[in-house]
Structure formats: C-alpha cells, structure tokens
Amino acid sequence: MENCVREILADQTADVHEEVISHLNKVGVGNIEEAQFLEQADLDGVLPPVRIRYLIDGFKKYANKSTTAVDADIGCPLSSSSLGDLTGTPLKFNNSKSDDASSCSDASESNALCWSGRSSCDSFWYYSFEVPWHAMSQTLVKCCMEKRNACHRDRRELVRLICDEIMKVTLYPKRKALDFIAHQVVQKYPDSFMDKTCGAIVGNGHETLTDQFDYRITNERKAKKKLRDGSNSMDKPSGKKRRGHDVKEYGCVNWSPTDPVTDEMEMNQQWLIDESRKAVRDKEKVESLMGSTYPLQRKNINGQAPISSLRKEWPLLFEAEYMFQHYSILTGTNEAKEFIIRKMNVSWPLLLKAFNESKSEKVKHIMSRFSLLSEWEDYKEYCSSVGMLDLLCAFFGEPTSKLFKHMDIVPGDPVPDVPNHPFLIVVGPVLYKSKEFVITAERSAIFSTDSFCVALAYLFVSFYVFNMEYPQELIATLEFIQRIFAEISDDGSRSSVMKKKNVHIKVKQLMTALRKSND
Known part of the structure; x- marks a missing residue:
C-alpha cells in the first residue's frame, strides 16, 4: 500500500507520502481493494482536490490492471531468504505473472522493446521483475547472509546485473519502476544496502540504489547511441566536426535537437511570455509547452543570445522548475x-x-x-x-x-x-x-x-x-x-x-x- 501511494504521488515529497499513508490507515484503508471505495471527502485537507481525484483514480487503475500482482507486492515485506534462495532460484517479487508482464520479458522481443517504443511494454512490468540473485558473487551472498554492509565492488556488480535484466525489458524505465525494484532489494537485505557512515544510518538505501540504476542505464543508452552514431559516421565527410568534441556539448545528449522549429512553437513562446506575467498560471500547460518548445529554446541559446535577451524571450526558463526541466532534457537526467x-x-x-x-x-x-x-x-x-x-x-x-x-x-x-x-x-x-x-x-x-x-x-x-x-x-x-x-x-x-x-x-x-x- 505504501509503495502504491509513493508511485501514484511520485511528484510529492516524502512527508506528504507519510501523511497520506497515515490518514489512509486512520480511515480504515489497508489495501488496494479497500482504497477503491474512497471518496474525495475522505481525504479533504490532506491533499488538494485535484490530487485527491488523481490518487483515487490511480488506486482504481492499479486494482483493475493486475489485482493479483498488486495485492502480492504492494506493502508486503519480503521475508528473509536462506543461502539457498540466493544461490538457487532468482528472487521473485510476484507469486504469479500477468500475461502482459511475461510478454514484456520475452527474450525474443527484448531488442525491439529496447529501442522502438518507450511505452511498448506493460507499464506494470516491474511487479513481476526478478532480481538475479543466483548470478551474484559468493562474496555478496556471504555479505547479505552475515548482515554486513555491501562493499562498493559488490554493489556495482548488483547494479550491473539488475540493470542488464531491466534493459532486456526496456531501455527507458520510469524512475518509479527503478525505485520499486530498489525498495525490494533494500527491504530484503536492509543491513547490506542501507546508507551507512561509521555504522550510523544516513539514508534509506533505496534512493541511492535507484540513482545508481538510473545512472547506469542512462550511460548504457549513451554508449549504444555512440556505437550506432559511430557506424553511421563512416559514410560522412571526414571534415565534418564530430559531436561531443565541443566543450559546450560536454555531458549533453540533446544539445541541438533535430526537431524543426515550427510556427506553433513561436506562438506558444508568446503565450508563455504572457503567462509569465500572471500571478496565477496554468501550471500543467506551462510545463507542457516549456517541454514542447525546447527545440526553439536551444536554437536561441545556441545562437549565442545574451542572458538579457533570453530573459525577455524565455522569462519562465529562469524559474527553478523550468531551468531544471530544460537541463533534464538537455542531459537526459530524470528529475x-x-x-x-x-x-x-x-x-x-x-x-x-x-x-x-x-x-x-x-x-x-x-x-x-x-x-x-x-x-x-x-x-x-x-x-x-x-x-x-x-x-x-x-x-x-x-x-x-x-x-x-x-x-x-x-x-x-x-x-x-x-x-x-x-x-x-x-x-x-x-x-x-x-x-x-x-x-x-x-x-x-x-x-x-x-x-x-x-x-x-x-x-x-x-x-x-x-x-x-x-x-x-x-x-x-x-x-x-x-x-x-x-x-x-x-x-x-x-x-x-x-x-x-x-x-x-x-x-x-x-x-x-x-x-x-x-x-
């Protein structure tokens, strides 16, 4: 139940998550099935009205999508496993797989899913994801069984093996999927994967693992893209400058978008300028248009427009939310x-x-x-x-x-x-x-x-x-x-x-x- 709330309200803070979970317990909601009977009045004062409707709708979608999977996974702690569990059968997050999830992990389709469509696979594939414990080194197995903090080498191996399995399903996993998998790993062996310094716990562990999953998969995508770009560059004139050698492009994956700048983008730019002057804005539309006009923003910036000019043309870009949104698209970093x-x-x-x-x-x-x-x-x-x-x-x-x-x-x-x-x-x-x-x-x-x-x-x-x-x-x-x-x-x-x-x-x-x- 707790994980379900965190995933549906992924854009909210941890304090909000805890407040919602605590309130749900007070009104008698203990699982997804019971959550379907919630009404907006039950959550008044805890969340804004739109968020309440969004949460209730999310509960219903979870229950309709895969009742068995959700009931088995959401909020159910994993029991401690024996050494045989680690070295034998891979850990299963689910007792059963849905037809959609099993089709996603089918090896014959994995390559197509990796590159063709970001939404090609079942959005709930991670409920039935299996951590390949059987492939782990004996040192990591021993570390987990003895409840010792995993060393960096063992953590890197765990991250590599899990990410390899994830990328057989999709190269574009959502952060909530990575966070769900990280939760299960830490929940099973908290002593080995909690963030600790001098024996003191300084972090819950799953956020660090989620970052490491995200970081590795992003780098793997970049590496594969470089290989493909390198093979295509054989036919290009040798005098043309290769991407990535310019300091300005360092660390970027979308420095000069190939999408053409359209009249609609320029109209949306003017709408954004007008909207920036308002005290109350249409936040969802602003966020959407700041994303869709990204090619025009890059064209202006790459054209060496001074900061004073950019502030007039893109005033919202200088607000923290949209500055980080632009950076996320530019570097391929989630949140x-x-x-x-x-x-x-x-x-x-x-x-x-x-x-x-x-x-x-x-x-x-x-x-x-x-x-x-x-x-x-x-x-x-x-x-x-x-x-x-x-x-x-x-x-x-x-x-x-x-x-x-x-x-x-x-x-x-x-x-x-x-x-x-x-x-x-x-x-x-x-x-x-x-x-x-x-x-x-x-x-x-x-x-x-x-x-x-x-x-x-x-x-x-x-x-x-x-x-x-x-x-x-x-x-x-x-x-x-x-x-x-x-x-x-x-x-x-x-x-x-x-x-x-x-x-x-x-x-x-x-x-x-x-x-x-x-x-």
Missing part, C-alpha cells in the same frame, strides 16, 4: 533537481569524514574552525552549506571568490564586482545567518532562493543550459560537483584547458577518499 539535491545531502557527511583525514593545512584550519562553530546552533546550517564550498575550494586550492561572495545587492540593478560566469551571492548582513542566495550570470541576478542546495544545483546546471565553460580557476570544484552530485562521468571536462580524456587528479583523490569513507 534533475531532486537527484542533485539528494546526492548533496547523502555526500555531505561523507565529505566531512574525508576532510577530517585530509593532510591539507588549509582544510585542517577550516575543519578546526568547524569543530568550534558546530557547537553553536546558529553556525550549524553554515557548516553544512556555504562552509562546504569553503572546504571544497580549500582542498582543490581554488579561490572561493570565483565561486561565491557575501554581499548585499539591489534587486533589478547590475551586480558589480562579480564574474561573468554563473556565480553565487550569499545575501545578508551576517554570513553564517544568511537565508537568501542569489545566482548571477553575465553580472545580472537571474534567480534567488532561501535554500542553499537549490542555489548550488541551479548554479551548476546554468553552465550546461547557457553553454558556458567551467572557469579555469574553478575547474576541479565544478568537476567534482559534476561527477559526484550530478553524476555526469563522461570522459573529459567542460573546460577547454583540460585534456579530453582526463579527470582532474585532485578530483580523483577526493573521489577515492569518499569511497573509503563509505566503506
């Missing part, structure tokens, strides 16, 4: 904002542990200051936000003045003494108490928020959306954010001064230290 912020929150404790063991004098000085300040309530938030940028820049030997600055600004006026590239301004009279963060680009304020994590994520994606290189003074810091928080691990860098296949040596060092911190 980019949530993904990057979740990686930040999981990585902060590991970074602190790694920095505690650093031999850098600058890092030691900042860490000693942290140990004093963290005892004061007012400083705790600073130590886990702007202070982390201090540490990253100190470790990489790069100036913080090129990344962020503490100052007051006047809304609407040009911002003096800041770089041309995306830049973070911490606003307020006292640095450690600041609650406002402003992002600038081309020396103009383009976005403000009260969340440091949202501000840092916005700053990072701005480099990709606006075709900007990493500044030479911040190559390592931004590459680290790229590889750890955004998980863009393509060869090379978004900087023309780095060799195409190199990873910055200090970024490698910190990534190694992070892995050791997580063991």
